[in-house]
Amino acid sequence: MQAGQFAQLRVDGSDKTFLRRPISIHYVDTAHNEVWFLVQTVGAGTQALARLHEGDVLNAVLPLGRGFTLPTEKTHRPLLVGGGVGVAPLLFLGKQMHETGCEPTFLLGARSQADLLQMERFEALGRVYVTTEDGSRGEKGFVTQHSLLQEERFDSIHVCGPKPMMIAVARYAKAQDIPCEVSLENMMACGLGACLCCVEDTQEGHVCVCTEGPVLNINRLKWQI
Amino acid sequence: MADLSINIAGLQLKNPVMTASGTFGYGLEFQDFVPLDGIGAIIVKGTTLAPRQGNPYPRMAETAQGMLNCVGLQNKGVDYFCRNIYPSLKDIPANFIVNVSGNSPEDYAECAARINELEGIPAIELNISCPNVKHGGMAFGTTTDGAASVVRAVRKAYDKTLIVKLSPNVTSITDIALAVQDAGADAVSLINTLMGMAIDAERRRRVLSIGTGGLSGPAVKPVALRMVWQVAHAVQIPVIGLGGIMTATDAIEFLLAGASAVEIGTANFIDPTTTIRVAQGINDYLERHGFQHVTDIIGLCE
Numbered sequence: 001m002q003a004g005q006f007a008q009l010r011v012d013g014s015d016k017t018f019l020r021r022p023i024s025i026h027y028v029d030t031a032h033n034e035v036w037f038l039v040q041t042v043g044a045g046t047q048a049l050a051r052l053h054e055g056d057v058l059n060a061v062l063p064l065g066r067g068f069t070l071p072t073e074k075t076h077r078p079l080l081v082g083g084g085v086g087v088a089p090l091l092f093l094g095k096q097m098h099e100t101g102c103e104p105t106f107l108l109g110a111r112s113q114a115d116l117l118q119m120e121r122f123e124a125l126g127r128v129y130v131t132t133e134d135g136s137r138g139e140k141g142f143v144t145q146h147s148l149l150q151e152e153r154f155d156s157i158h159v160c161g162p163k164p165m166m167i168a169v170a171r172y173a174k175a176q177d178i179p180c181e182v183s184l185e186n187m188m189a190c191g192l193g194a195c196l197c198c199v200e201d202t203q204e205g206h207v208c209v210c211t212e213g214p215v216l217n218i219n220r221l222k223w224q225i
Numbered sequence: 226m227a228d229l230s231i232n233i234a235g236l237q238l239k240n241p242v243m244t245a246s247g248t249f250g251y252g253l254e255f256q257d258f259v260p261l262d263g264i265g266a267i268i269v270k271g272t273t274l275a276p277r278q279g280n281p282y283p284r285m286a287e288t289a290q291g292m293l294n295c296v297g298l299q300n301k302g303v304d305y306f307c308r309n310i311y312p313s314l315k316d317i318p319a320n321f322i323v324n325v326s327g328n329s330p331e332d333y334a335e336c337a338a339r340i341n342e343l344e345g346i347p348a349i350e351l352n353i354s355c356p357n358v359k360h361g362g363m364a365f366g367t368t369t370d371g372a373a374s375v376v377r378a379v380r381k382a383y384d385k386t387l388i389v390k391l392s393p394n395v396t397s398i399t400d401i402a403l404a405v406q407d408a409g410a411d412a413v414s415l416i417n418t419l420m421g422m423a424i425d426a427e428r429r430r431r432v433l434s435i436g437t438g439g440l441s442g443p444a445v446k447p448v449a450l451r452m453v454w455q456v457a458h459a460v461q462i463p464v465i466g467l468g469g470i471m472t473a474t475d476a477i478e479f480l481l482a483g484a485s486a487v488e489i490g491t492a493n494f495i496d497p498t499t500t501i502r503v504a505q506g507i508n509d510y511l512e513r514h515g516f517q518h519v520t521d522i523i524g525l526c527e
Contacts (some may be wrong), residue, residue: 010495018442019287019494061497102398109256137243189285189292190494194250196270196296211254 001028003093004067004183005036008191009049010059017042022154022210023049023090024160025063027121035062038117042175048128064191068093068158068181068215072121076087076220079154081143081169083161089183090160091118105129105154109143113134143224144168154178158215164222170218171225180218182208227511228518229504233267233485234411236348236386238265238320240481241519242504245314245467245490246271246324246350246390247296249483249500251310252317258497260375263504265486269310273326274336276302279436280357286423292388292491293421295357295433298326298421298520303336307343315345324390326352330365330378338382347385351375351410354417356439366392366417375397379477388465391415391456393445397461398452406460414451414465414488415456428521441491450482457483457524471499473506480507483524 008020027036037064040052052058064214068089071078078097087108097104104126110116115134122128130138139146143165149172157173159166160183173180186209188199193211200209202220206212218225229240239248244265249255252267261267279299286293298304306323314321323340327333334353340349353366353375365371376389389405391398393416397482404414423432431437449468457464466484470476476487494500507519516522 017287018290019292048307185277187283187285189294189491190248192250192254192497194248194254194270194492195285195294196247196299197280197283197294199279199284199299201281207280 001063002067003096004089005063005065005104006191006214007035007060007062008064008188011045011048012059013051014044014048017048019189020061020191021045021049022185022214024066024214026088027092027095033141038085038088040195046166057197061191065210066212067215068183069156070096070100071102071156072100072103075101077105077155078102078104079107079157081107081109081157081161082145083165084111084115086161086165086183087117087122090134090158091121091125092095093158094122098125103127105152107131107143107146107148107150109161122174125154142168159183167225169205170221171218171221172225173218180216181215182221183215184213227508227516229299229511231485231519233388233465234386236266236320236412238486240504241466241486241507242476242500243486243488244268244382244493244500246352248490248493249506251305251314252319252321255314255493255497259501261317261319264319264500265504266322266348267351268322268324268488270300271298271324271326271355272300272303272306272340273298274303274332275306276300282427283432283434284438286432286438288421288423288440288442289444291440291444291475293423293433293438293440294418295435297357297435297439299356303339303365307339311343311346315343319527320348321346322348322350322388324350324352324353325379326358327375330375333375334378334382337379338365341383341385348382349379349385350388350390351379352390352417352445353405354390354394356392356394356418356420356437363392363394363417366401367395369400372401373404373408376408376410380456383455386411388412388414390417392417393448393452393468394420399455402456402460406462410462412463412465413456413460413465414467416445416452419445419448441469443471445469446475450478453479453484453494456525473503476503476507477510478519479521480519480522481524481526483526485523
């Protein structure tokens with residue numbers, strides 16, 4: 001499995017939802033044969049997922065889509081930027097980068113300290129910098145305002161989070177001429193490239209986020225950056 | 226094992242389960258989940274003479290027991306299909322049927338003529354019922370004259386099995402069915418999606434990019450069943466039933482209503498193995514009730 005890939009999850013018997021829910025792979029613990037999902041309860045689908053208990057059966061189709069690009073050089077300096085629950089795929093990405101021999105740096109943004117999740121696990125993989133909107137931890141403000149971005153230069157940037165945040169980071173990356181990829185979360189139905197619902201308008205026209213993405217290089221996008 | 230094979234106007238299928246256009250890609254997308262040769266026929270994504278970008282995102286909204294879509298016939302055009310996709314389909318031992326759309330009767334006919342040349346594509350399904358494009362599509366499918374004009378034009382250009390997919394967004398679907406039968410259709414399939422709308426109350430705006438979309442999924446099944454029953458009782462040509470089929474029981478209900486075959490659509494998004502599961506379930510039903518052939522139950526519901 002590649003970091004950045006996702007699963008289509010369905011809680012069988014959930015009467016409030018009809019379609020599966022695309023959820024990114026948070027971590028793969030091969031030693032314990034586990035796949036982790038980090039789920040924020042926002043609607044009926046994620047609420048049904050959150051009600052599951054140990055031993056319950058979860059209907060999952062995975063792994064789907066294309067993930068993040070892994071560096072080929074040990075000296076490569078990647079920056080992994082996450083916002084809110086968008087930090088989810090970055091833990092597995094950090095692990096995979098760590099395994100290639102290069103050290104990932106994390107820049108994680110949240111509303112408040114309470115919204116920062118899995119911090120010890122990120123810290124075990126590389127340096128972690130934090131911004132919170134209320135200043136309760138790390139620097140106050142948004143990730144793009146963090147002093148780290150003025151002080152250090154990275155070789156690549158990998159982003160997952162709310163779209164306005166990803167656009168802001170993409171704008172920084174483009175201005176600095178740093179390769180940047182983002183993980184999109186367009187609404188999906190099938191997850192297999194069949195329904196053509198999750199399309200993103202790109203330089204090559206409409207492409208399915210579920211099969212061409214969810215991770216796409218910002219150069220392919222038509223974002224105003 | 227009961228005999229599941231059926232013949233629809235010359236189209237010989239090993240079982241009555243087909244895939245609905247736009248829900249199964251070109252079949253290749255589902256090869257990891259189902260053996261394609263276990264499906265009666267695979268109706269591939271709607272194809273038009275010229276490439277189409279489709280409608281902008283967002284194109285989908287989940288609804289109670291269903292979904293709305295306004296994809297808008299995104300496809301790379303019939304020439305791309307013939308050159309780039311057909312070669313990877315032609316050696317797969319499955320029945321592939323191409324769904325064809327157009328802006329004018331001439332468009333439809335030209336597109337059908339190109340597909341007529343392809344060996345191993347035994348049928349086309351004419352989409353005169355897409356609710357998500359401004360011109361063509363449903364514009365033809367909502368009047369008897371419009372529907373007949375497209376079918377007549379295509380009939381001249383196409384000599385294999387011609388299926389016409391009907392819109393439920395009409396006052397009398399039987400009138401349209403009779404019109405396309407008289408114009409030369411070999412079979413009809415119904416129903417395409419029902420026009421609907423979703424509104425986001427928090428943002429106070431319509432969810433889909435073009436405002437409206439086509440409703441599919443279990444929510445539409447009772448409407449589809451009623452229309453299939455009505456059309457099957459009105460026409461002499463075979464009827465293919467679709468609309469919200471999720472299980473073998475759903476499919477059997479359509480057969481009992483008079484459909485000679487069924488199409489599985491939105492269910493493919495929920496469970497990519499639905500087609501095979503439904504085919505197996507039809508067999509189990511026939512055995513359980515002592516029927517030897519699937520044709521024995523077609524139209525049993527008077």
